[in-house]
Amino acid sequence: MREISGYERVRGRYGIRNHVLVLATVSCVNGVIQRISREVPEAVCVPHAHGCGRGGARDMQILFRVLSGMVHHPNVGAVVLIGLGCEISNTKSLVPFIENAGKPLEIFNVQEHGGARQTAQKGAAAARRLLAEIKGQPRVSLPWDQLLVAMECGGSDAMSGVTANVALGAVSDWLVQKGATVIFGENTEMIGTAHVLARRAKNERVAKQIEKLIDEAEKRTQEVMGNLASWVISPGNMDGGMSTIAEKSMGCIFKGGTTTINQVVDYGEAPTEKGLVLQDGPGYDADSMAGLAASGSQLMFFSTGRGTPVGFPTLPVIKVASNSRIYEVMEDDLDINAGSLVEGKLLEDLRAQMVDLMIRVINGERTKAEVNGMDVFAFMTVHPPF
Amino acid sequence: MKNNALLIHPGDNVAIALRNLGSGEEVKAKEVEGFPALQDIPASHKIALRDIPAGEEIIKYGEIVAVCTKDIKKGEWVHTHNLESKRWRK
Numbered sequence: 471m472r473e474i475s476g477y478e479r480v481r482g483r484y485g486i487r488n489h490v491l492v493l494a495t496v497s498c499v500n501g502v503i504q505r506i507s508r509e510v511p512e513a514v515c516v517p518h519a520h521g522c523g524r525g526g527a528r529d530m531q532i533l534f535r536v537l538s539g540m541v542h543h544p545n546v547g548a549v550v551l552i553g554l555g556c557e558i559s560n561t562k563s564l565v566p567f568i569e570n571a572g573k574p575l576e577i578f579n580v581q582e583h584g585g586a587r588q589t590a591q592k593g594a595a596a597a598r599r600l601l602a603e604i605k606g607q608p609r610v611s612l613p614w615d616q617l618l619v620a621m622e623c624g625g626s627d628a629m630s631g632v633t634a635n636v637a638l639g640a641v642s643d644w645l646v647q648k649g650a651t652v653i654f655g656e657n658t659e660m661i662g663t664a665h666v667l668a669r670r671a672k673n674e675r676v677a678k679q680i681e682k683l684i685d686e687a688e689k690r691t692q693e694v695m696g697n698l699a700s701w702v703i704s705p706g707n708m709d710g711g712m713s714t715i716a717e718k719s720m721g722c723i724f725k726g727g728t729t730t731i732n733q734v735v736d737y738g739e740a741p742t743e744k745g746l747v748l749q750d751g752p753g754y755d756a757d758s759m760a761g762l763a764a765s766g767s768q769l770m771f772f773s774t775g776r777g778t779p780v781g782f783p784t785l786p787v788i789k790v791a792s793n794s795r796i797y798e799v800m801e802d803d804l805d806i807n808a809g810s811l812v813e814g815k816l817l818e819d820l821r822a823q824m825v826d827l828m829i830r831v832i833n834g835e836r837t838k839a840e841v842n843g844m845d846v847f848a849f850m851t852v853h854p855p856f
Numbered sequence: 857m858k859n860n861a862l863l864i865h866p867g868d869n870v871a872i873a874l875r876n877l878g879s880g881e882e883v884k885a886k887e888v889e890g891f892p893a894l895q896d897i898p899a900s901h902k903i904a905l906r907d908i909p910a911g912e913e914i915i916k917y918g919e920i921v922a923v924c925t926k927d928i929k930k931g932e933w934v935h936t937h938n939l940e941s942k943r944w945r946k
Contacts, residue, residue, distance in 0.1 A: 711901035717921035814858035
């Protein structure tokens with residue numbers, strides 16, 4: 471097997487990219503982020519819709535965990551943090567969560583640094599400085615057991631559970647066997663599989679956590695959707711050959727493979743165990759991806775049948791098509807065609823192809839979402855804005 | 857001839873049609889000895905790999921996904937007409 475390499479970070483971690491991240495603390499400074507992005511296109515510039523206007527404890531926890539998770543992200547080598555000044559997640563409040571990130575960090579606030587335009591100029595200069603500073607950092611050998619790979623599915627179709635997620639599952643099992651960690655979430659897509667996932671838990675405690683997580687996802691779905699909750703298995707799903715909710719959900723969770731579930735982590739929380747880990751996060755792609763990234767994943771596989779181009783600012787995302795038709799339509803966006811299974815390709819050959827691409831991507835080859843710049847960054851909230 | 861069906865897990869008692877299969881057509885999947893489809897099977901739907909008596913569980917992905925309500929013969933289409941969910945029974 472070929473070697474994989476990455477950038478050494480603090481506390482024994484490794485990144486597979488060496489980005490300079492320019493991050494907004496709040497939506498009010500998005501224009502500043504966009505100006506910096508135009509001036510320094512090599513920097514990974516992340517505007518977003520969060521940072522203020524929500525006060526519940528759970529939203530506070532997620533806000534600080536995800537923003538600090540972006541700063542800590544192993545694929546990030548240096549950070550320019552752009553704040554406003556009066557927001558909830560202001561730079562002073564964020565500092566205690568990020569000061570131990572072990573990477574160069576420069577902070578600018580619009581209300582202190584001469585307004586938006588001057589802050590953009592200062593931020594852009596800092597981004598250029600940091601790009602030069604970390605450019606020379608060498609790649610070193612990356613141990614497989616320091617790799618955290620996320621598995622995601624979105625824009626699924628009837629073939630997703632037959633081809634693409636089966637292929638993702640095969641890669642998951644391969645990675646776990648190599649000593650790596652695989653994480654997947656999307657709790658709404660686990661409804662009906664508590665009996666399966668709990669049985670695969672490492673111990674009774676993890677089994678209980680899994681049952682609780684799925685039970686709560688089901689209750690929330692029924693609470694929010696009422697009578698429409700039964701549409702989590704829809705006539706369209708049934709036309710596609712899925713006969714029960716358990717079968718549909720199996721098609722989703724199979725992307726995590728078949729190994730023991732060693733840990734359940736909260737949304738955006740970093741795993742402390744190796745092997746297969748389950749994250750309590752939502753099914754919506756953008757929110758799910760941010761949670762998986764904040765957990766420290768360096769890489770993501772993403773299966774799709776209907777076809778979605780989304781990527782993530784700090785994560786290479788490898789897109790896996792479930793059918794050849796969408797692969798041909800969206801070949802510029804999709805990296806792997808798992809529809810080839812229908813044309814007679816063997817699963818082990820497809821897995822080998824995916825592992826080969828994964829190794830090249832870890833070592834620096836850009837995925838199509840990276841080449842196209844399809845960055846999306848949004849995260850979960852549970853309280854209404856005020 | 858290329859495979860026209862997929863056995864997802866070695867413990868499964870159903871295979872998945874990779875395209876629309878016609879009645880009488882030979883079902884071919886890796887690690888499965890060829891056998892005829894007893895009826896039309898739509899793409900991405902399930903085919904019984906052996907006789908499955910009523911009350912027995914349907915195994916796909918190596919896991920229980922349903923219980924069958926009628927005796928199912930090898931080669932038959934397996935769907936909502938001959939199985940039921942173990943939860944959320946209708």
